[in-house]
Amino acid sequence: MTSTLITNVSELTTQDADRRVHHDAAIVMQEGRIAWVGSARDVPATDEKIDAGGRALLPGWVDSHTHLVFAGDRSEEFEARMAGAAYAAGGISTTMEATRSASDSTLKALMRQRVAEAVAGGTTYLETKTGYGLSLEEETRHARLLDDLRRTGDIDAITYLGAHLIPPGESAETYTALAAGPMLEAARPHVQWADVFCETGAFDEDQARQVLTEAKRAGLGLRVHGNQLGVGSGVQLATELSAASVDHVNHLTEADIEALAQTWTNWDSHRAEGVPGTTATCLPACDLSTRQPLAPARRLLEAGVPVALASNCNPGTSYTTSMNFNVATAVLQMRLSLAEAIRAATFDAAVSLRAHHQVGSIEVGKYADLHMLDAPSAIHLAYRPGMPLTYAVWRKGQRVH
Numbered sequence: 001m002t003s004t005l006i007t008n009v010s011e012l013t014t015q016d017a018d019r020r021v022h023h024d025a026a027i028v029m030q031e032g033r034i035a036w037v038g039s040a041r042d043v044p045a046t047d048e049k050i051d052a053g054g055r056a057l058l059p060g061w062v063d064s065h066t067h068l069v070f071a072g073d074r075s076e077e078f079e080a081r082m083a084g085a086a087y088a089a090g091g092i093s094t095t096m097e098a099t100r101s102a103s104d105s106t107l108k109a110l111m112r113q114r115v116a117e118a119v120a121g122g123t124t125y126l127e128t129k130t131g132y133g134l135s136l137e138e139e140t141r142h143a144r145l146l147d148d149l150r151r152t153g154d155i156d157a158i159t160y161l162g163a164h165l166i167p168p169g170e171s172a173e174t175y176t177a178l179a180a181g182p183m184l185e186a187a188r189p190h191v192q193w194a195d196v197f198c199e200t201g202a203f204d205e206d207q208a209r210q211v212l213t214e215a216k217r218a219g220l221g222l223r224v225h226g227n228q229l230g231v232g233s234g235v236q237l238a239t240e241l242s243a244a245s246v247d248h249v250n251h252l253t254e255a256d257i258e259a260l261a262q263t264w265t266n267w268d269s270h271r272a273e274g275v276p277g278t279t280a281t282c283l284p285a286c287d288l289s290t291r292q293p294l295a296p297a298r299r300l301l302e303a304g305v306p307v308a309l310a311s312n313c314n315p316g317t318s319y320t321t322s323m324n325f326n327v328a329t330a331v332l333q334m335r336l337s338l339a340e341a342i343r344a345a346t347f348d349a350a351v352s353l354r355a356h357h358q359v360g361s362i363e364v365g366k367y368a369d370l371h372m373l374d375a376p377s378a379i380h381l382a383y384r385p386g387m388p389l390t391y392a393v394w395r396k397g398q399r400v401h
């Protein structure tokens with residue numbers, strides 16, 4: 001049982017209940033978990049010692065929203081959008097075709113490459129979704145491939161998104177019944193969560209409710225893609241069904257924000273204990289890439305709604321796994337403080353995945369999921385945007401970058 005000390009940490013962002021930030025700090029890892037946190041002047045004896053050289057250390061990013069099972073890219077669609085074309089849900093079918101024709105080994109290699117990129121950017125806990133299969137056979141194949149990656153520790157949480165788009169030429173009623181019935185049942189053994197794209201051009205409120213209700217009955221936790229392209233029923237549906245998260249949230253009414261805030265009344269936000277409600281997950285890179293108004297993260301926080309930040313890595317709306325970029329954008333453009341942005345990309349993202357007892361903060365007993373910056377303090381993430389600041393990453397105590 002080797003114990004490893006990391007000392008000479010100039011700034012240690014813990015995300016513990018008191019949101020403590022220690023200076024001249026040290027930590028000890030043992031058996032993949034954090035065994036001790038304290039001052040660098042007061043360290044216990046350990047088997048190994050790492051000198052951080054005055055760098056900053058923070059919890060690894062928790063990326064709570066990605067779509068990593070895909071083949072091909074949509075750079076032409078992106079370029080057209082940058083020239084003024086609007087984003088529409090229908091582009092999903094381009095990726096569906098490319099993904100259906102990719103073999104298991106090709107898809108696994110592509111996913112491993114994307115996970116490696118994410119980890120090299122400081123991500124240590126990853127959710128990812130199906131949603132480019134859109135037939136019983138393909139959605140089940142994608143869920144199974146993801147399950148293989150979960151078993152090898154590449155990813156951590158899997159979401160069934162059979163209700164991502166009604167495939168071209170299929171009847172909405174028939175496809176919704178499939179996604180809420182046999183397809184869900186076939187994917188079920190491989191997944192922990194279910195999600196629906198509730199938006200014009202994808203699934204309407206009734207169709208989304210049908211799939212989510214069946215998923216809940218099957219014992220899955222719920223997530224919703226909602227309010228991305230316009231005001232809609234995504235948030236109301238998510239709160240009505242006690243979803244753990246509603247993601248995108250670019251277009252919100254006051255009633256939406258109030259409904260989200262209401263779901264947190266049995267949660268002690270200081271101690272992070274109690275019954276968590278519906279997190280508002282903001283996706284800054286996606287907002288920029290689709291030219292949507294940035295999600296109102298500040299307004300949500302001020303109303304008492306916990307916000308998560310995620311990459312939404314996918315080939316259509318956000319082809320990046322960079323959480324450093326998303327955190328910097330949240331600070332620079334969404335006007336979150338650095339502390340709020342880090343909270344959103346670590347602990348509160350973990351809450352949205354109900355993983356906050358294991359990850360999302362640097363506290364004794366939690367996994368040693370750590371992100372060391374090549375900078376003396378975390379504000380450098382926004383102060384020096386776009387710079388390669390990730391210096392070292394540990395996942396469950398193992399150095400992975």
Ligand SMILES: N=CN[C@@H](CCC(=O)O)C(=O)O
Pocket residue numbers: 089091092095197225228286312314315316317318
């Ligand atoms: N908005 C819905 N789904 C994905 C994008 C899918 C695509 O365009 O390929 C998203 O989260 O942005």
Ligand SMILES: [Zn+2]
Pocket residue numbers: 065066067225312314
């Ligand atoms: Zn998404």
